[in-house]
Amino acid sequence: MSAPAAARTPVRRLAGVLHRHPGLRLAALLSAPMTWLALAYLGSLAVLLLSAFWTTNEFTSSIEYRWTTANFLAVLTDPQYRTVALRTLGIAVSVTLIDAVIALPMAFHIARVAGPSSRRLLLVAVLTPLWAGYLVKAYAWWVMLSHGGILDWITAPFGGHSPGFGVPAVVMVLAYLWLPYMVLPLCTAFGQLPDSLLDASADLGAGPWRTFRSVVLPLARPALIAGSVFTFSLSLGDYLTVQIVGGTTSMLGNVIASNVTLNLPLAAAVSCVPVLLIVGYLLAVRRTGALDNL
Amino acid sequence: MSIRHPLRALTAATALLLAAACSSNAGGSSASGGFAPPKISAQKSLGAGEGTVNIVAWAGYVEYGQDSKTVDWVTPFTQQTGCKVNLKVAGTSDEMVALMKTGQYDTVSASGDATLRLIAGGDVAPVNTALVPNYADIYPGLKNQPWNSVNGVPYGIPHGRGANLLMYNTDKVTPAPTSWGSVFAADSPYAGHVTAYDSPIYIADAALYLMRTEPDLGIKNPYALTKPQLDAAVALLKVQKKQIGSYWSDYTKEQAAFDSGDDLIGTTWEVIQQAVAGDGKVKTQAILPTEGSTGWSDTWMISAHAQHPDCAYQWMNYIVSPAVNAQVAEYFGEAPANSKACGQITDNPNFCTDYHATDESWWKNVYYWTTPTAQCADGSGRGDCTTYAQWVTAWNEIKS
Numbered sequence: 001m002s003a004p005a006a007a008r009t010p011v012r013r014l015a016g017v018l019h020r021h022p023g024l025r026l027a028a029l030l031s032a033p034m035t036w037l038a039l040a041y042l043g044s045l046a047v048l049l050l051s052a053f054w055t056t057n058e059f060t061s062s063i064e065y066r067w068t069t070a071n072f073l074a075v076l077t078d079p080q081y082r083t084v085a086l087r088t089l090g091i092a093v094s095v096t097l098i099d100a101v102i103a104l105p106m107a108f109h110i111a112r113v114a115g116p117s118s119r120r121l122l123l124v125a126v127l128t129p130l131w132a133g134y135l136v137k138a139y140a141w142w143v144m145l146s147h148g149g150i151l152d153w154i155t156a157p158f159g160g161h162s163p164g165f166g167v168p169a170v171v172m173v174l175a176y177l178w179l180p181y182m183v184l185p186l187c188t189a190f191g192q193l194p195d196s197l198l199d200a201s202a203d204l205g206a207g208p209w210r211t212f213r214s215v216v217l218p219l220a221r222p223a224l225i226a227g228s229v230f231t232f233s234l235s236l237g238d239y240l241t242v243q244i245v246g247g248t249t250s251m252l253g254n255v256i257a258s259n260v261t262l263n264l265p266l267a268a269a270v271s272c273v274p275v276l277l278i279v280g281y282l283l284a285v286r287r288t289g290a291l292d293n294l
Numbered sequence: 295m296s297i298r299h300p301l302r303a304l305t306a307a308t309a310l311l312l313a314a315a316c317s318s319n320a321g322g323s324s325a326s327g328g329f330a331p332p333k334i335s336a337q338k339s340l341g342a343g344e345g346t347v348n349i350v351a352w353a354g355y356v357e358y359g360q361d362s363k364t365v366d367w368v369t370p371f372t373q374q375t376g377c378k379v380n381l382k383v384a385g386t387s388d389e390m391v392a393l394m395k396t397g398q399y400d401t402v403s404a405s406g407d408a409t410l411r412l413i414a415g416g417d418v419a420p421v422n423t424a425l426v427p428n429y430a431d432i433y434p435g436l437k438n439q440p441w442n443s444v445n446g447v448p449y450g451i452p453h454g455r456g457a458n459l460l461m462y463n464t465d466k467v468t469p470a471p472t473s474w475g476s477v478f479a480a481d482s483p484y485a486g487h488v489t490a491y492d493s494p495i496y497i498a499d500a501a502l503y504l505m506r507t508e509p510d511l512g513i514k515n516p517y518a519l520t521k522p523q524l525d526a527a528v529a530l531l532k533v534q535k536k537q538i539g540s541y542w543s544d545y546t547k548e549q550a551a552f553d554s555g556d557d558l559i560g561t562t563w564e565v566i567q568q569a570v571a572g573d574g575k576v577k578t579q580a581i582l583p584t585e586g587s588t589g590w591s592d593t594w595m596i597s598a599h600a601q602h603p604d605c606a607y608q609w610m611n612y613i614v615s616p617a618v619n620a621q622v623a624e625y626f627g628e629a630p631a632n633s634k635a636c637g638q639i640t641d642n643p644n645f646c647t648d649y650h651a652t653d654e655s656w657w658k659n660v661y662y663w664t665t666p667t668a669q670c671a672d673g674s675g676r677g678d679c680t681t682y683a684q685w686v687t688a689w690n691e692i693k694s
Contacts, residue, residue, distance in 0.1 A: 059681070060412075
């Protein structure tokens, strides 16, 4: 037999070494993704954090590598950053709530009420907007919201007019943009809901509302939270939508963008605010246990 | 476990990488205020072109038919010199400064509020005007000015100058405005349809209005503001913000907002008004209000790190040649810098009179963009003026 000969080939020998050393095996498996994670992802975050401690030349806006905490102090003490941070947080929370309220019945209908063929059509309808570019959608809303646009035209017979450009417009457009990210996880969760539980609830005398509150919602909670992570973090970091339909509104993203050209260290310090908000949100989510099922 | 070793190695590698990133640029810092420019020597001679030139410019300065098929002076340049033009349009001077810092561009059409910052930062090199034959025909009044030279060393080729005008929708805005007061009033009938330029330098527009309307503040020059004067301008701009529909820094944004009727009145560049007129959706007019206005005198500068300096020099010479300078001036709506350009204007025989190309007394009412420094720009010799960094903070505060 050729088996003893094969045992001496380098490949077999390597396999043997790896078999005897589980630690080496693990290191070989993990080194590539860990390198990527550490260098590309954590590395860039570290550079961001580090550059927030530098300063710029007031006149030329060149970066000077002098250690200072003034940028963080400005972000913490200057009321303008607090105003913008709170406004951004408010917008992100509103977008998340609106998406949850719209997506819950939508996803429930798609997953449990619609027939198989219309379910497929509805899912395609939810996904189709993701095929269009982000800017195209934002500018489409600009056209709809603008003076004499479609919203003016629809609401005119009732004496209304377009909300114009501002915070309400930003919330509307962001809620539209991120809705699929809320619908899809909920659809999956509702699809996996066992019929027996709903039947049992009905047998025990619960009405539809009571069933929804006590059975459906607790089971769909992880999906709801997963969806909210998307809508919340995407809204928190957005700065293009607000530039297009925000009028004079500015969000954290705009403050960062306007400082990137003139005062990179300050922009880096401001960037830490959304990073901290997201980390805080994720930690809060983890405490609910929703991440355990992912 | 052995897993700890790769992690430690990675940490070390990251630290090394960071150290490298920090040290690579460390030579770039320089003095501020009354500054001495870094020692960079001008190019001595011109070689054959490199085949490409990367340009940062204002909208309307480098046209290859992108806006209108008939407006194209880049194609003849490429045919004559073999230099392919790559254009990056910037919306504000701050953007221009940031783009030039990347070192990826060869030449820039910088306004007076960017030029000194670029010179002091070592981002642009002095210009050897002997390599630009058309420099001889530039109006003497534009040469060796404080915004394009340091200690008599020229840092660029003057391109042209113009004013920031007040544009309004002639159907909706009646009576026709004559004063900047119509964009600074607290109870504007056009509330929500007023627009303004989104840059810290716009503070000067408010300062200019205060200089004319509130002499008690003692503003002598809109770019030389003491702290109380800056605060007054900021207060005025905060009042204005309540009337603003949206700010613009991208000129297409203002064009679209006027076309749709969202904006009815606000500050503009002549070229935007031309574009709105070209779209034919609304009727507009652009005027110089009674208070005068802020404006700009632009300069073509060459990057200190230019990878295509020969093509850049050829571009600088080409763009200020009489025929092309006339073409740009007419398209953009500004006064040309080349004294022979007026003879080359084809459509409007009164163009140079209309744009006051030689009328220096008219330009006294136009305050060219300048970077505010602690050294007051009003010639008083005082050193208690607010710096551009303070203007940036103030602008962010207005917008927050």
